[in-house]
Amino acid sequence: MKNNYLQLVLAGSLLFSGSLHAQEKPGKFIDRDNMNLSVKAGDDFVEYSNGPWVKRNPIPAKETRWGAFNQLRDFNINAIKTILDETKGTKAAAGSVERRVADFYAAAMDSLAIEKLGYTPIQADLQHIAGLQFKSQVVTEIARLRSSGIASPLFGFYIGQDRKNVEKMVPQLGQGGTSLPDRDYYLKNDARSVKIQEAFKKYVATLFTLTGTPEAQAKANAETVFQLEKKLAEAQMARVEMRDPYKTYNKFAFADFNQKTPAFNWALTFQDFGTSAPDSILVGAPKFFEAANKLLIETPVDTWKTYLTWNVLRSSAGYLSSPFVKASFAYSQVLSGQKVQAPRWQRMSAMTDGTLGELLGQLYVAKYFKPEAKARMIELVANLRKAFAVRINKLDWMSAETKEKALAKLNAFTPKIGYPDKWKNYDGLEIAANEYYGNIRRAGAWGFQENLAQLGKPVDRSKWGMTPPTVNAYYSPVMNEIVFPAGILQFPFFAADADDAINYGGIGAVIGHEMSHGFDDSGSQYDKDGTLRNWWTKDDLAKFKARTELLGKQFDAYTVQDTIHVNGKLTMGENIGDLGGLNMAYEAFKMTKQGKSTKKIDGFSPDQRFFLAWAQVWRGSSLPETEAQQVLTDPHSPNQYRTIGAPVNMDAWYKAFDVRPSDKLYKKPEDRIKIW
Structure with a gap:
């Protein structure tokens, strides 16, 4: 998110x-x-x-x-916890730094409310994806998930400085679409990689079953997700290649890139993002987008529905009830070897910093x-x-x-x-003391729109x-x-x-x-x-x-x-x-x-x-x-x-x-x- x-x-x-x-x-x-x-x-x-x-x-x-x-x-995480504990029961005015930080942390720590909700916070999104019928709807849904702060499927997108004209903020596209930490995890077949692949498939299947999918279908969905992501991984540039700023600097006239990758319908995608089509666009890995364009054309709608459902599940799992959180940790254990999950207060303190860092940061700096x-x-x-x-x-x-x-x-x-x-004051971001998932989702949408608003604006060097x-x-x-x-x-x-x-x-x-x-x-x-x-x-x-x-x-x-x-x-x-x-x-x-x-x-x-x-x-x-x-x-x-x-x-x-x-x-x- x-x-x-x-x-x-x-x-x-x-x-x-x-x-x-x-x-x-x-x-x-x-x-x-x-x-x-x-x-x-x-x-x-x-x-x-x-x-x-x-x-x-x-x-x-x-x-x-x-x-x-x-x-x-x-x-530092203990220092943050001290600050957050001190905000409990604050009489600070609504909209103040203290109140917004306190409300976010209170919602994050309300595990009873989170347990009662199960996966209901994402049910409407899952039903929306289940109702897709046409390829054109797949692209529209990808844009909706991103701009709504729910998930970022298929590719990376942000507004940033043009590396060859640094006073100009331009839209930039990067390769993406995969869930494993690196493309090599899909492409290698050594024992270590195969073990991680199997753990990943088990994780995908588990999240599907937790939302009511029968076990056999969940396992089939996991294989579908893995195979589609493997094709995306095959099209990605390697990390060493990505270190070359010239290889990842590919500027296209917007119309030319749209013609090169028509299945994305970029004019409509930008409209769905909430802005108009720009004159030009920077693309980190053009070959990846050509391959993804081909996949959009050739891959059945049902496969994309499974993939998009997975993107909602994996992006949301950490914010839902404990079965989802435990499944996520079990998968991460195979990748990292971590023995036990960090206590909830520590994870939620870090989440507060990651979501409202410049509100919490004001309190941290004043104290420490x-x-x-x-x-x-x-x-x-x-x-x-x-x-x-x-x-x-x-x-x-x-x-x-x-x-x-x-x-x-x-x-x-x-x-x-x-x-x-x-x-940063996060103007317009609503924080509720009883909506953890809602806060996370609204923050994701707010962050997307904040970044999008920089298009065509002067570079903010602060x-x-x-x-x-x-x-x-x-x-x-x-x-x-x-x-x-x-x-x-x-x-x-x-x-x-x-x-x-x-x-x-x-x-x-x-x-x-x-x-x-x-x-x-x-x-x-x-x-x-x-x-x-x-x-x-x-x-x-x-x-x-x-x-x-x-x-x-x-x-x-x-x-x-x-x-x-x-x-x-x-x-x-x-x-x-x-x-x-x-x-x-x-x-x-x-x-x-x-x-x-x-x-x-x-x-x-x-x-x-x-x-x-x-x-x-x-x-x-x-x-x-x-x-x-x-x-x-x-x-x-x-x-x-x-x-x-x-x-x-x-x-x-x-x-x-x-x-x-x-x-x-x-x-x-x-x-x-x-x-x-």
């Missing part, structure tokens, strides 16, 4: 997907009890820096992974985000920008001509810190792609902005009373990571204005690509489990972000008083504390099922390889920990990869 705008706009984020904890000691920040000092840093930096911590912190049953990010997210944290971040961003400029000027592989353009882009970066300057409590950060190439929500500006990333080594190795590297996204294999194709336009000399671009290929090979060699390796091409942008970010943070750190000294704290030199701060950000572990899925679907490398991937290319790391040629992680100086 969620608007897919953000997924398509955010090119680089720190992660796929609080305060000091008990074992952390204020003023110390690096705890020897968390380290295995009997292991050489140069042999196994992961075990050396975090081994005992990982052993003492197994993955909780309600989680699929556990580490620094998850601890902080756990703190200190102005001095923002002031310190502004200073850190300025220092990192200065350090990056120094590094660009020192590059021995880049010409003066390209350096000038790179510096212009760096200087044009817009930083956003903590929370929006202008809050918008945020993440909510304030989010433990993450991102870079947007078309906005040329780096964004750091309040949620991440806490330990182990940032602490106001920590020494510079800790903050530069933590949040400093995060800032550098997001800046580096503007210069990774994808972001580097956008200029200072956010326009998809080459600013490199031919020779410099060739040198850049040669260096990124070396980084790709380094990560390709990392084994995750049995025959599964990291995909160096899929993770390229994030790996460049880590390598550039950590180098940049180190450069900035060396400009500080502590960075210039050799004074030890608790037995560790400033440089050692810097790299240990980086390592503890990435400490943690994942369930095997989650790890296997991550390698296939996530552009981020597993944490253990993020811990070592950048440091092994930095001379300073070797010097800090006396890493020698006989050590397992040692790379010859000439083999250490230097990009930014």
Whole structure:
């Protein structure tokens, strides 16, 4: 039900997907009890820096992974719960921030009312689909489901900036239509993929039976859904291909695209969306739409009815009675390995943040985000920008001509810190204290219309792609902005009373990571204005690509489990972000008083504390099922390889920990990869 705008706009984020904890000691920040000092840093930096911590912190049953990010997210979700609990019984006026947040959460937590309703909230939609008779009605229904906030079948759609004319907001179409996390799950027949396919079919059949479909028919429906989605998967571009912004930039005159894919009847579809047909349209994967057009023509109406019914069921299951929720979790367990479902309060707190994030965000910021944290971040961003400029000027592989353009882009970066300057107020969105599904559906419809209303309007540069409590950060190439929500500006990333080594190795590297996204294999194709336009000399671009290929090979060699390796091409942008970010943070750190000294704290030199701060950000572990899925679907490398991937290319790391040629992680100086 969620608007897919953000997924398509955010090119680089720190992660796929609080305060000091008990074992952390204020003023110390690096705890020897968390380290295995009997292991050489140069042999196994992961075990050396975090081994005992990982052993003492197994993955909780309600989680699929556990580490620094998850601890902080756990703190934040508890902080959100505290806020939401305080809104109970509020006397705040109708329409106020407190009342709307309170009403949404109250409805979400009213499990008795939700149980009584069963699947009645979607009965009318199921009956509507059952009454379809003609192919033309299928396309109309797809548009209705999307604009009503119910489901997003067959393809992706949003209004966003034209990458080659960034001041213009244009309609954009993307491939879609599948339910499994990646197209490869449909196309592979290894044991792991087949197990997931069978779990998916069981899930589809279960949801159908829960709405009264006989078991035999439900199983037949599941096979129908899988086979249709498999055809859509065969037409989709692979994730690595999708990283190329030129391959996914295909501009058509509206009339020409309509002629190319007539079964979609785009003029009528846009009318059903609630707007008129535009002059032109951007299409991410034209071949996918040609294949989908053929399927619309050749596939029987009854098959489409089954598929659309499934889309309503899967989009709504999490908001219905417990049999639907349990079936969804049972399926997700096969994908992730998660042992037990998170408690309802946690799921509903997260849902409140995901649905009304800028209302809840106002309450979160007032209670948990200190102005001095923002002031310190502004200073850190300025220092990192200065350090990056120094590094660009020192590059021995880049010409003066390209350096000038790179510096212009760096200087044009817009930083956003903590929370929006202008809050979204959700005008027109009705929130009822006794209608959980109704709230979700109305929010989906509201989000769709809010995005649609941007068509032809000036670009709103005040918008945020993440909510304030989010433990993450991102870079947007078309906005040329780096964004750091309040949620991440806490330990182990940032602490106001920590020494510079800790903050530069933590949040400093995060800032550098997001800046580096503007210069990774994808972001580097956008200029200072956010326009998809080459600013490199031919020779410099060739040198850049040669260096990124070396980084790709380094990560390709990392084994995750049995025959599964990291995909160096899929993770390229994030790996460049880590390598550039950590180098940049180190450069900035060396400009500080502590960075210039050799004074030890608790037995560790400033440089050692810097790299240990980086390592503890990435400490943690994942369930095997989650790890296997991550390698296939996530552009981020597993944490253990993020811990070592950048440091092994930095001379300073070797010097800090006396890493020698006989050590397992040692790379010859000439083999250490230097990009930014």
